[in-house]
Amino acid sequence: MKSIFYTVSLILLFFGPMVNAQDQILTKQEAIDLILENNLDIKVARNTKLIDDNNADILNSGYLPSVTGNASGSIDKQNSEGVLGNGDTRTAEGAETRRYSAAVNVNYTLFDGLGRYYNYKSFQERSEQSELEVRQTIENTILQLFTVYYEAARLTENTATLEQALEISKDRLKRAQYQFEYGQNTGLDVLNAEVDINTDSINLLNSKQQLRNTMRDLNLILNRNLSAQFSADTTVTFVPGLQMENMYNEAQMNNVRLQIVEKDINMGLNDIRVAKSGYLPTIGLTGTYGWNESNNNSPLAFVLQNTSTGVTGTINLTWNLFDGGTTITGIKNAKIAYKNQEIAKKQIRLEVERDIRNAWDSYTNALYVLEVQEKNLQTNQNNFKRTDERYKLGQITSIEFRQAQLNLLNAELAKSQAKYNAKLAELQMLQVSGQLLNVDF
Template identity: 80%
Template sequence: MRSIFFTLPCFLLLLGTPGQAQEPLLTKDEAIALVLESNLGIKVAQNTRKIDENNANILNSGYLPTVTGNAGGSIDVQNTEGQLASGDSRRADGAETRRYNASVSVNYTLFDGLGRYYNYKSFKERSQQSELEVRQTIENTILQLFTVYYEASRLTENTKNLEQALEISKQRLRRARYQFEYGQNTGLDVLNAEVDINTDSINLLNSRQLLRNTMRDLNLILNRELSEVFVTDTTVNFVPGLQMENMHNEAKENNVRIKINEKGMNINKLNIKAARSAFLPTIGLTGTYGWNESNNNSPLAFLIQNTATGVTGAVNLTWNLFDGGRAITGIKNVKIGYENQELLMKQVEQEVERDIRNAWDSYTNTLYVLEVQKKNLQTNQNNFNRTDERYKLGQVTSIEFRQAQLNLLNAELAESQAKYNAKLAELQMLQISGQLLNVDF
């Protein structure tokens, strides 16, 4: 019967301190550089910005003239018969006439009611808005990156704490076995120790699995091979000197959502002005250089060959006095669009106001919780050290020792969780205030 106390599943023995090759450290700066270079969402946003930059180019403004080249040729074969003034008649069968022409035309709009001017400015505003959208994508991606990065760091710390807990449980089992061998306790202490080792081993296995899954999530954000192995930095540094008033003012000035909506309002203003150009005339210039040649082998033709070249120019004015009301309807619609943009702007400002206040409260609360958990961890560490000494002297039971061990483990996990919660709350507040890209991580 005694042999059952000395048997453990093989997989539990392997959970001690596994021999693994040293994995490379993925620093925060390296993670940021990788995500800016390789993240697919950021690349899509940057390509969209390039499209808007192309649209804002002078080549898409309507300010440049258009040049058109035309060329053509024809062959005409006819049977003709004619009578001369002398009374003689002549007949030509299969008389062939060849005609050739070529021309180059230039068209330029001098004035179109300022429509192209406001459209060009609207393209410029849209290009700047697109840059802000890229910044928004980068901010969201970096926040997502560090949410996963710090989760990997937290799980790394948890795994180490669980490994230490398992090692403590193994030492306790060895002590219980020796005491049982020398008749100092019953087999119940050995059984309890084995049960606790099973529990610690399962917790460790689950933590390692969660860590591997999180590493794959991080590789996905970085657009790397999912099987890439690395370790994350568990050091957390907080930005010093943050104040609510400053964060509130920064949010009003630099929040990317507010900036994007400001550009949207500017675009709608320009759209109203561009729509009004429909009530004004359009003045344009046209110029053409042409060449024409005709060859006729008919004996009845007055000219056998005729060649002409020349330049023509014209100024034209077009004024659409009434288009059935489409221009009026268009102006009304763009004005409504501007009103909607104003309402959306007010909504965004209120949401940002709420978000920055909530983020500040969350940030200060998590910092307070972190300080409490640090003190709690120290208290539980001291309690476990004293309990461990008394357990070795036989002054406390194995149940009391296990409770002190669990209290310490829970305190370590809670302190780690509080640390990363506080850092993520800080990053969320910095994003809302528009300062996320201006701080060290």
């Protein structure tokens, strides 16, 4: 029995400094700053947002003209023979003709049935939707962060509580040994005390291991060195004055899922308008500035060199009177897709209503459990204090003392669990209502 006790004690001495060395507290705000800067999912979402911003730029709108330049040159060598009016015959051996040209062309669509306009609006809607998706990723990541962060805080409190329990058990063992030496009790009390110390030591050892594992999980979310040492802030504050009606109204207006599907509906409406633009004509403007030069050394040529420059402007109108039904089919499909998006919005609205009501019930229930556990802890603290006094006077047995100690330990652990459950329930409710990024943690 003593060998087990000493083995566990040595393990605690070895692992204890690893936990106690974590003196630097990683505050909640520091954790948020780190995750906003380093988290890979957030980086990907932000890069996607940059792509959508580029697509929504005027350079991708189709409103700007296209300008092209072209140039060419050619050399033509021919043997030719010709008969003049007076009957003389002339020949040209290897007569060379050189031609050069250059031009700048400008093409601009004046009107395309408003398809360009609604495509541009869809790009802008998509850019705004992408911003909402970045926010959604941040919300989910922050909720994941605090799920792990508060677990680390809970295990920190549990470890401290188990350390106190171990110290109480050690004091009890010393007392039992003194009493045994002076003949005031049997060796059974000493053995029981040693067994309880071993139990408390193992529980503490397991708690420290869980804490280290959770800290590695948190470092992984923060995308930093997994062996980074820190302590979690165990302070928990709740947002005051929350009311179900306000949370419900906030969810209807600010829930990110509803806002994203609203953008889908706007883009679907624009798709219908783009499809309808196929019924209208397209009017385009083309302008060309060109230069041409031709050199001919043939004695049979009337003009040996010719140079010309000029500007040409053209307005053209194209009206697809019938395209085989492609436009009609496109409009029908766009309308069906739009109806599906409206159905999706109704479904999401119902889900959000369910989520906010469930989150509120979980939140209020968690607060009630926390209140009960706090009262239960106070009761067990008073009970243990009195039990300890009676135990010192020899009025109760070591078994009764141990039971009071376990009751106090369980009450402290339950209260800690209830505190963090309530906070996580609050964060989940704030996320559904769209207020998660607007509160202090």
